[in-house]
Amino acid sequence: MSMRSLWVTPMLVALLSLLTTPADLLAQPREEPTADNVFTGTLDVRMGERVFRQQCGRCHGRDGGGGESGPDLTNGFSASTDAGLFKIVREGIPNTQMVGISRRSTDQSTWMVVSYLNSLNETTDADLPGSATSGQQLFAGKGNCSSCHMVNGDGGRRGPDLSQVGSRREPEELASDLRTPDEDVTPRWWTLRVTQVDGSLVEGLRMNEDTFSMRLMDDNEDLWSFSKSDVRSYDRVKTSTMPSVDGVLTDAEVDDLVAYLFSLGREES
Ligand code: HEC
Ligand code: HEC
Numbered sequence: 231m232s233m234r235s236l237w238v239t240p241m242l243v244a245l246l247s248l249l250t251t252p253a254d255l256l257a258q259p260r261e262e263p264t265a266d267n268v269f270t271g272t273l274d275v276r277m278g279e280r281v282f283r284q285q286c287g288r289c290h291g292r293d294g295g296g297g298e299s300g301p302d303l304t305n306g307f308s309a310s311t312d313a314g315l316f317k318i319v320r321e322g323i324p325n326t327q328m329v330g331i332s333r334r335s336t337d338q339s340t341w342m343v344v345s346y347l348n349s350l351n352e353t354t355d356a357d358l359p360g361s362a363t364s365g366q367q368l369f370a371g372k373g374n375c376s377s378c379h380m381v382n383g384d385g386g387r388r389g390p391d392l393s394q395v396g397s398r399r400e401p402e403e404l405a406s407d408l409r410t411p412d413e414d415v416t417p418r419w420w421t422l423r424v425t426q427v428d429g430s431l432v433e434g435l436r437m438n439e440d441t442f443s444m445r446l447m448d449d450n451e452d453l454w455s456f457s458k459s460d461v462r463s464y465d466r467v468k469t470s471t472m473p474s475v476d477g478v479l480t481d482a483e484v485d486d487l488v489a490y491l492f493s494l495g496r497e498e499s
Contacts, residue, residue, distance in 0.1 A: 232314070237461040264275035267459060268336060275345045277342045278342035282346055290303050290329065299311060307351075315344050319331050355492060358488065360487070364483075368479070375487075378472065390419070392494060393494060396493055397495050398495075401489075408487060409484070411470035411472035412469045412474075420466050423466065424463075427460065442459070443462065444458065475487070
């Protein structure tokens with residue numbers, strides 16, 4: 231018999247025997263979770279931590295780092311979604327010591343525990359191999375990144391503003407942004423190559439384009455407007471203007487840049 235049924239069952243019987251028979255109650259299937267987790271704020275995580283310490287810490291360790299009878303929960307789980315994790319926390323894992331949360335706990339506190347478990351698994355800057363300080367120097371120096379990218383108001387406009395990039399991209403995504411810039415280039419960053427009537431070529435980022443006209447920004451950040459009927463020809467180039475760092479920077483330098491970029495726009499945890 232599990233620890234839970236040893237103490238929960240007599241309590242349910244005592245509390246609820248006036249309302250319903252315990253057999254009915256315990257036989258009721260619990261509803262499947264439908265909504266996404268909406269309890270993800272700082273306070274929710276803290277509440278989840280409290281429940282965790284009361285109900286789970288004795289097996290998984292007070293801070294989830296693993297204990298005598300439960301595995302470390304700070305290095306990922308078999309469940310890959312929040313709903314999957316919710317199910318494990320609520321129902322436990324059959325035929326193991328993993329009993330799950332008390333039957334008296336609400337869906338809300340279960341979601342809070344899920345948020346707490348997720349918080350144990352967030353990548354933090356400390357987990358990354360690179361140095362953000364060195365990355366910042368590379369960004370403005372050898373990497374020449376700031377000639378195209380703005381960070382907190384400084385830099386160029388020929389690429390996206392990166393002030394918040396750490397809150398929108400994971401470290402692995404940042405590394406592939408640097409190594410394979412031609413993957414997934416949005417139309418906003420395509421290049422227009424225009425041949426004028428006199429044969430001269432003007433090339434730059436495609437700022438906007440409609441049926442009759444187009445506007446581009448050249449390497450000097452100068453803007454050009456053309457009426458489509460007044461040019462000899464034009465092409466859209468759908469690759470990125472950003473050079474890959476492969477062969478230009480070392481792997482360690484790429485790690486440093488990723489650590490720097492990942493720190494941008496995120497609260498330190
Ligand atoms: C009596 C000990 C015990 C208690 C109490 C307990 N667990 Fe577990 N837990 C385990 C064991 C043992 C496993 C591994 C089960 C297996 O063999 O798969 C486990 C597995 C898990 C897993 C799955 C890990 C993975 O890699 O998929 C999660 C998540 C988890 N527990 C969370 C919790 C939470 C949250 C609580 C409290 C509400 C809790 N556990 C209470 C013993 C316990
Ligand atoms: C010639 C201009 C140019 C240079 C130099 C340049 N980039 Fe870019 N970068 C771009 C453009 C344009 C894009 C958007 C198109 C794309 O995804 O490649 C981009 C995209 C990115 C992205 C993805 C941003 C997002 O919002 O998803 C990152 C990260 C990035 N660059 C970092 C760097 C770093 C770090 C360097 C220096 C090693 C660098 N860039 C050098 C032009 C440049």
